[in-house]
Amino acid sequence: MIKxxxxxxxxxxxxxKMLQEAxxxxxxxxxxxxxxxxxxxDGISMIFAKSNDVLTFLEHGIVDVGFVGKDTLDDSDxxxxxxxxxxxxxxxxxxxxxxxxxxxxxxxxxxxxxxxxTKVAKDYFxxxxxxxxxxxxxxxxxxxxxxxxxxxxxxxxxxxxxxKANGLEIIEKISDVSTRMIVNKVSLKFKKDEVFQLIDxxxxx
Ligand code: PRP
Numbered sequence: 001m002i003k004x005x006x007x008x009x010x011x012x013x014x015x016x017k018m019l020q021e022a023x024x025x026x027x028x029x030x031x032x033x034x035x036x037x038x039x040x041x042d043g044i045s046m047i048f049a050k051s052n053d054v055l056t057f058l059e060h061g062i063v064d065v066g067f068v069g070k071d072t073l074d075d076s077d078x079x080x081x082x083x084x085x086x087x088x089x090x091x092x093x094x095x096x097x098x099x100x101x102x103x104x105x106x107x108x109x110x111x112x113x114x115x116x117x118t119k120v121a122k123d124y125f126x127x128x129x130x131x132x133x134x135x136x137x138x139x140x141x142x143x144x145x146x147x148x149x150x151x152x153x154x155x156x157x158x159x160x161x162x163x164k165a166n167g168l169e170i171i172e173k174i175s176d177v178s179t180r181m182i183v184n185k186v187s188l189k190f191k192k193d194e195v196f197q198l199i200d201x202x203x204x205x
Contacts, residue, residue, distance in 0.1 A: 001039070001043050001044075001045050002043060002044055002045070002064055002065060002191060002194040002195070002198060003045045003046075003047075003062070003063040003064045003065070004044060004045065004046045004047070004063055004064070004065045004066070004067065005046075005047050005048075005049050005053070005054040005057040005058060005062070005063040005065070005066045005067070006046055006047070006048055006049070006054065006066070006067040007049065007050070007051045007054055007067060007068050007069065007072070008048045008049060008050065010090060011051075011067055011068070011069065011089075011090060011179050012048055012067075014087075014089045014090065014179065015067050015087065015089075015179065015202075016029050016030055018087070018089075018202055019044075019201065019202070022201045022202070022204060023201075024040070024042045024044070024201065025040055025041045025042055026040065028040055028041075029046060036048050036049075043194075047062075047063065051068050051069060051071075051072040052072060052076065054066040054067070054068045054072070055068065055072065055073075055076055055078050055081075058081055058182060058183075058184050059078050059080065059081075059184075061184060061186060061187075063184070064183060064184050064187035064191050064194070064195065065181060065182070065183050065184070065187070065195065065198065066081070066181070066182045066183075067087075067179060067180075067181055067182075068179070068180060068182065069090055069177055069178070069179055069180070070086075070175075070176070070177040070178055070179075070180050071092075071094065071117060071120075071156055071177045073180060073182070074094070074117070074119070074120050074123075074175065074177075075117040075118070075119045075120050076119070077119070080185060081182045081183060081184060081185065082182065082183045082185060082188055083180050083181075083182050084180075084181045084182065084183050084195070084199055085180065085181040085199055085202060085203070086178055086179075086180055087178065087179040087180065087181060087202065088178055088179075089178060089179045090177070090178055090179040091158075091176070091177070091178045092156050092157060092158040092177045092178075093156070093157055093173055093174070093175065093176050093177055094117065094120055094124075094154060094155070094156060094157075094173070094174035094175050094177060095154070095155065095156075095157045095170045095171070095172065095173045095174055096113075096124070096152055096153070096154055096170070096171040096172045096174065097142075097152065097153050097155060097157070097163050097168045097169060097170050097171060098145055098151060098152035098153070098168060098169070098171050099145055099167060099168060099169075100169055102151060102152055102171060103171060105151075107151070110131055110132055110133045111130070111132045111133070111151045111152065112132070112133045112135055112144075112149070112150040112151050112152075113125065113132050113133065113134050113135065113144075113150055113151065113152050113153065113154055114134075114135045114136075114137050114141050114143075114144025114145075114149055114150035114152075114153045114154075115134060115135075115136065115137065115141060115153060115154040115155060116136070116137055116138060116139060116141055116155065117154060117155070117156075118134050118136050120154055120174065121134050121154035122134055124154060124174050135149060135150055137149075141153045141154075141155045142155070142162055142163065142166045142168060145166075145168060146166055146167075146168075152171060153168075154174065156177060157170065181198075181199070181202065183195055
């Protein structure tokens with residue numbers, strides 16, 4: 001039995017579809033109601049969790065494998081896992097975005113940056129040796145510049161429509177994001193065959 005924690009919602013749907021297309025019996029999962037743990041006839045035990053909680057379950061050895069976005073990995077201090085596979089789905093990227101004036105504006109105070117991803121924002125500006133104030137927002141981060149809370153944002157961009165609709169533009173792209181398969185280091189030792197079998201299935205091999 002391989003234990004998996006998967007990010008609820010889009011990642012769950014896309015990964016389960018990939019596993020189904022590869023021939024695994026995913027019916028109990030695809031047709032589930034509100035159950036949070038499901039075991040399949042192929043020896044998969046899957047739990048459905050919020051992205052950050054996928055890391056918590058993996059960190060505590062509750063699951064062997066996690067499916068999570070690179071955005072969650074990049075914004076977490078937890079790094080005691082192996083990243084095994086880029087599933088090439090859920091593709092988007094981190095970027096700094098602001099009103100066009102941001103590029104030429106002379107700041108006489110610390111810049112204010114709104115983000116849901118405070119670690120990503122902090123790491124980005126630290127690498128540039130820029131001392132900025134990071135303001136945490138839980139969502140609709142574009143509101144930061146729109147209401148005058150922040151000078152810029154660090155956020156995920158997929159189609160760019162949200163930025164465009166709010167008059168914002170990309171100042172700099174930071175890094176790519178997509179869905180990743182991660183593995184608990186101990187599990188890789190003791191369930192190596194199961195883990196690599198799952199990787200082969202997802203790679204279509
Ligand atoms: C994400 C992200 C942007 C938007 C980008 O937000 O934070 O706001 O999607 O997508 P786009 O480039 O295709 O417009 P999400 O919809 O997940 O909700 P949130 O703002 O509440 O986090």
